[in-house]
Amino acid sequence: MAELDLNDIQGNIIKGYRYPFARYTFVQFINGDAGRELLQALTPHVTTSEQWAYDDAGQMIKPPWTLNIGFTHRGLAALDVPADSLVTFPIEFQEGMRARARTLGDDNASDPSRWDLMWRDDRYDKVHAWIGMSALSAADSDAATVWLRQRIEAVRGVVELGSQQAASFPGATEHFGFRDGISDPYVKGTPYPQGTRIGKISEKGWEPLAAGEFLLGHADEAQETATSVKPLSLARNGTFMVYRKLHQNVASFREFLRLEGAKFGNPELLAAKLVGRWRDGTPLTLSPDCQNPATLSDNTFTYADDPDGERCPLSSHIRRMNPRDGLGFNGVLTNRRRIIRRGLPYGELIPPDSPGDDTGEHGVIFMALNASIERQFEFVQNSWVNNGNSFGLGKDMCPITGSHDGDGRFVIPGTKRDDGTVTPPYVVTGLPRFVETRGGDYFFLPSVTGLQILANRRVDMR
């Protein structure tokens, strides 16, 4: 397969920027002309996936800030994309995330009626575009925001609805204290070093995943193209992004670990069993008894040697999000359900030795990239996070991100070691909801070509 057109594909899709600061701004186009005027001003500055050069010291030369743009289906309509193109977009994207609440388990505390103000009622309908800006420093982030606001204010008829700041913590952890963003799909046709990215398992070992799993207009793992978005000039090299603001109940999580951990006898092991990794990212599959920095760079582990979850429980977070070969058939059942995870924590870091609180503004901005939201993100959320049947776990949900209501269950399988040591299984009951949805939507991230087409009203269906 040919190399991908890296300078046509928006950045942060097939390779993460790994910037410590970000601000996501949401805007409304009062009319199509206003939207196009803003796009014409922004498109030349959009950051692509082009490879950044290295300086003499071997450091990658990163721009101080980046710029990326995505649109809701309402936003595409506001930009006067013709109806015969609009109807070709996948139904879940047309409906938007709020309408998919039942599929996603966004109920009770996560119910859309309780989302942040910007995502509620008729305000939700006004969200037309997402403008993502990552930055190397807080000062760069401020400068980027000033730059963007000048361009928004220069256009009569574009309204900034709100924005969301996010920033990384030392050690790339999130609020529960685990290192995040380790595993990342490795995509065919990209020149980047593999690092800890993983593709799919084959007879020859690990191989990159087909680009069509993450980019429109390319062949995917089934030798198909994922969606029928027309025209192809608008679709090609674009992708879909799920944006979710996920609140974390830090106090509940810490209190649970303290109380249940005492019963279990080892709070840190219990924490690791819930996630599938120790706090520093060490996979339980490779190091079941303790953190082991030596294994950190090895992300190509499989579950073939741990079919019953004696090391990494079947119900643990990472095993649900990417079961690898754990469902059998050498991993093929997983290859079409992969997502690219981006995003950063929001809110202040809560000192690890404090009880924390549930009510403050803290959580993660979760962004998932995939060619089919319905087949990839929604399937993972519906069948692997909020159900356990695929893993032989009945209705058990993910202990970290599942939509529990104080009734959740998590089973840590018993173990029998080669030295004869036997540990009985341990069952956690009464799990509360640790993570709540506070808003978000589904966005289409076009290629640079696609942005030009939208900016110039040149969607040509002929």
Place this chain on the structure above:
Amino acid sequence: MPNRSGQAYGLTALSPIIRDTGRTPAHETEIREFLGSLDREGNSPFSKIPTMHLCRWTVIDDVPYQAHPAHEEHLKSKYLMFTANFDGDRDTTLALMAEHIPDTLNAIYRHCVGFEPVGVGNSQAFCRYIARCQITTSLFFADYPDARLSDVLRALQLQREFVPMMARLQGQSPAQVQQQFLAFAERMQNAPIPRPGTM
């Protein structure tokens, strides 16, 4: 072997629906209306049949035309299809249906050609009627061909109660766990089999 997989029987029957264009609502409309009113949860009429795993009735209007170069074909009649997967032999389950849900069968099949109402003592007539309508189920997949309905209900009951029991026993001494496990096993063995539709 057609119609069979292990001890399970796969039945397919196509019953022609009476055609009467001078009548509104049409017979097939009335069947659809009645089928749509049936309870799909715990009080489904099928929950009264102790051998029934899965089944459905559905109305087949015609063969859909799939455009050139396909031939345009039509059925001679509209059909009511009954597909079912149950334990043991065919006539035992059909007799159980005639015995336990005669009113349901009459309400549905009175719209079909050649059906005689099911009443007390004539369950054999229903068996003969369905046998006449039966077509061979040549590709029959049964998920658990050797487990009877009672086995499946028992297994689901055991699954539902086992993990909570494990959670309750956590932290107790091995002797206590064993004692309570044996009591649990005995209680499960003697527990009544759950009613179909309740698990």
